[in-house]
Amino acid sequence: MSFILVLLVIVVALVFEFINGFHDTANSIATVVATKVLSPTQAVALAAFTNLLGALWGTAVAKTIASGLVDTGIVAVTPQVLICALLGAIIWDLITWWWGLPSSSSHALVGGLCGAALAAAGDNWSSIIWWQGGDHWWHGKGLLPKVVLPMFSSPLLGFVLGFLIMGLIFALVSWLASRSGFLQKLGRPRFLNGLFGKAQILSASAMGLSHGMNDAQKTMGIIALALFGATSAGALEGLPHWMDFLRVEAEAGQEFGIAIWIKVLCAITMAAGTAMGGWRIIRTLGHKLVKLHPVNGFAAETASASVILAASHFGIPVSTTHNISSAIMGVGAAKRFSAIKWTVVERMVWAWLLTIPVTGVIAWLLVRLLQVFDLV
Secondary structure (H helix, E strand, O other): OOHHHHHHHHHHHHHHHHHHHHHHHHHHHHHHHHOOOOOHHHHHHHHHHHHHHHHOOOOHHHHHHHHOOEOOOOOOOOHHHHHHHHHHHHHHHHHHHHHOOOOOHHHHHHHHHHHHHHHHOOOOHHHEOOOEOOOOHHHOEOHHHHHHHHHHHHHHHHHHHHHHHHHHHHHHHHHHHOOOHHHHHHHOHHHHHHHHHHHHHHHHHHHHHHHHHHHHHHHHHHHHHHHHHHHHHOOOOOOOHHHHHHOOOOOOOOOOOOOHHHHHHHHHHHHHHHHHHOHHHHHHHHHHOOOOOHHHHHHHHHHHHHHHHHHHHOOOOOOHHHHHHHHHHHHHHHHOHHHOOHHHHHHHHHHHHHHHHHHHHHHHHHHHHHHHOOOO
C-alpha cells in the first residue's frame, strides 16, 4: 500500500463529500429556502455552521461505515477498493443530481462499499457483515440492522411524524384562533407565516445539525479506515514528524477514533459543495413535491431532524434525503393527499430503491476492471 494511493483515497473521499454537499445538504435547506424564510446565501451559511457542529458531535455513524459493514478479516479493504466504492457512489450521485432526483448519498456509499468489497473477496458474500451481535437490532453491526431496516423504517417514521406534527399544529392554531383578543391573530395567514418563519430558523438549524452528525460522518469513516489500514501496513513509516497526524491507530480489540482534523475537513468540504450546486434538488423538494409555507417547512424539518438525530445516536447511517422527502409528504398529506404530486414521488422512490444495487454493481465492475489489469 503506497502513501500516494492513501492520499488518492482521501482526495476521492473529499470529492464524494463535496458532491454530497450539493446533493444532500441541498435537501436539508430546501424547505427553508422554498418558504423564503432565508435567502440561499443565508441558508448555506446556516447549513455550513450547523453541519460543522454536527460533524464534531459524536462518531457513531463514522464507526459503522469504517468497521460495521465489511469483514476485514475476509477481505483486504485496500485503497483501490475504497476508491472504487467511492467512484460507484459518485457516479450515481451525479446521475441523480443531473436528473434532479433526491436520492441517497448515504446508501450510494454503502452500496459502493459492499459491491467493491464483494468483488475484492472473489464474490465471497461472507465478506459483508449482514448481522452481528447486539441484544437489539440497533445495537448490532451489519447491513441489515444498520442500513436495510432503517432504509424503510426511517422514511415511514418521517412521514408519520410530519403528518402528526402538521396535524397537531393545525388543531392547535384552530383552537387558539377561536379564542378572543390577541390569539385571534393566529388565524391570519400573514401572522402565522411570520411566527413559523422565525420558528423555522430553529428547525432548519436542527436539520443542519442532524445532517452533520450523520452524512458528514460517513466520509470521515472512509478516510479513517484508509489511514488505519495504511498505518497498520506500515505505509506511513518514514514520513516526517509533522505528518504524524495522518497515523490512525487502535489498541488490540479497540475501535480506532476519528481525528478532529478529519471531522473539520469533511464538514468544510460539505459546506463548500452546498454553496456550489444544490438548486436542482432544492427545486424538486421545495417546489415540485408540494407547495410549502413556513408552517409546513417547520413541521417537515422538525420531523426529519428528530428521526436523523435519533438514528445518529445509534450509529445508523440513514438518508437525509429520504427523511426530509417523506416528512414533506407527510406534511402535505396532513392538509390533503391531493396536495402531493405523486408523479414526482414515484420517480423519487425508484431512485431510492435502485441506489444500493446500482452503486454496488458499478463498484463491483470497477474492482473487476482493476483486477483484469492486476491493479488490485
